[in-house]
Amino acid sequence: MDTNEYVVRPIGTVRATRTVAEDDGWDAVGSEIVLDPAVLTPDATLGLDAFSHVEVVYLFDRVVEADVCHGARYPRGRRDWPLTGILAQRGRDRPNRIGVTVCHLLSAGGLRLEVAGLDAIDGTPVLDVKPHMSGFAPRGEVREPAWAREIMSAYW
């Protein structure tokens, strides 16, 4: 392994009703995060239920390396949207294949979290779960291009 590389080990797995990646309609997906007892003890989630939202860091593990974009592409292949760098969009085929989503926490008990609004399919490896704190929300006015609002119109 290259000295410039790091090993990550999933702390758990997504269990979800959706088994194949799709672009839209994620709110219809029921999901839970099953944490790995080989990595965490049940008190790792102690106090998490005091938060309404969690940030889930996960791996788009079904994306194969050859498909990863290292430059620019059209979001969702839409030529009516601007040609956009992979770091200026949130598509799956990105270097390191990491996804980050803030979702509702419905319940937390030991090594099992029930969530709503998680855009990850069944079997997705989870790298981290963090509480969402308002102090970490974006500060100041949020500006984004028109296509970024359009791409989200049917997402949830």
Add this chain to the structure above:
Amino acid sequence: MDTNEYVVRPIGTVRATRTVAEDDGWDAVGSEIVLDPAVLTPDATLGLDAFSHVEVVYLFDRVVEADVCHGARYPRGRRDWPLTGILAQRGRDRPNRIGVTVCHLLSAGGLRLEVAGLDAIDGTPVLDVKPHMSGFAPRGEVREPAWAREIMSAYW
């Protein structure tokens, strides 16, 4: 390497005026992200300047494995705050040592991003940069415990 492990390769490095990890006062830190031309082409940031904020995924690489918490601890060692699971706080000594912060994007040009409000020290490996889209903001009311607001009082 275990079959349950994944390799990540930094896409770049933080260059910052702060060289040692501290808890608070991050807004005083000037920083930029220098992206690696071995991983990305300069068009990887095309269009990023249309966004006001970016989400930076990075590694707390200075945390040694033996210090990682797999259960619960007191946030910042403060015994007047509740004993809290590592997944219910945002401390550095967490499994996989991944940090996620939304910060201001000041400029983006090819493989160099100038940012403000990034809580990462000089030399921090960057795993991903994503545009912050309002469609990915937390939906509904945000609830958090009192200590989570208190811990952020001098953070920025």
